[in-house]
Amino acid sequence: MTSSVVLGHMPLSAVYMASKMAIEGFTASLALELAPFGVQAKTVPPGACLTTNFAADATNGASLDEPVPAPCAPWAKKAMGDFTGQDLFTTESDVAEAVWRAVHDTTGQLRFPAGPDAVWLAQAR
Numbered sequence: 001m002t003s004s005v006v007l008g009h010m011p012l013s014a015v016y017m018a019s020k021m022a023i024e025g026f027t028a029s030l031a032l033e034l035a036p037f038g039v040q041a042k043t044v045p046p047g048a049c050l051t052t053n054f055a056a057d058a059t060n061g062a063s064l065d066e067p068v069p070a071p072c073a074p075w076a077k078k079a080m081g082d083f084t085g086q087d088l089f090t091t092e093s094d095v096a097e098a099v100w101r102a103v104h105d106t107t108g109q110l111r112f113p114a115g116p117d118a119v120w121l122a123q124a125r
Contacts, residue, residue, distance in 0.1 A: 002027075002045040004090075007113065007121035011079040020045075028110055042102040042110060047090035047117030048083060090115025 002020045005013045024043055031041040068076045098114030105112070113122040 001095075002043045004045050004047040004113065004115075004118040004121050006045055007118060007125060010083075012076060024111075031110060040105075042105065042112060044095065044098045044102055044112045044114050045118055045122075046095045046098070047088070047113070047115035047119075047121070048086060049092065049095070049115070050084060050086070050089040051091055086117065088115075088117040088120060090117055 002023050003016070005017045006020045006024050010017070024045075027041050027043050034041055064076050064080060065073060094115035098112045102109075102112040111122070113119045
């Protein structure tokens with residue numbers, strides 16, 4: 001499981017994106033190494049799962065005023081508002097369906113975007 005952050009450019013995500021890009025690179029290389037043994041490796045980058053507590057968990061439930069320096073606060077609040085206010089987002093069932101497709105895929109596809117926002121980002125790449 002990675003994140004749709006690997007599919008596009010998103011503010012406030014540099015460290016998170018770096019960790020998810022590392023997983024994507026590792027998985028791509030691992031897939032090549034395991035293929036001769038009939039073992040597959042896949043990634044599922046879900047979009048923004050706004051029906052979970054991800055945004056609240058990202059700030060430990062605190063206001064952005066606490067972890068963000070005052071000069072950056074207006075920009076950070078706008079970025080978080082844009083993220084949590086998007087019309088296109090992923091549900092838990094979208095993720096389950098993408099995992100199912102990844103597990104049962106025999107085409108060699110590596111990445112299975114989960115949710116309409118992740119699919120849109122993948123297609124825009």
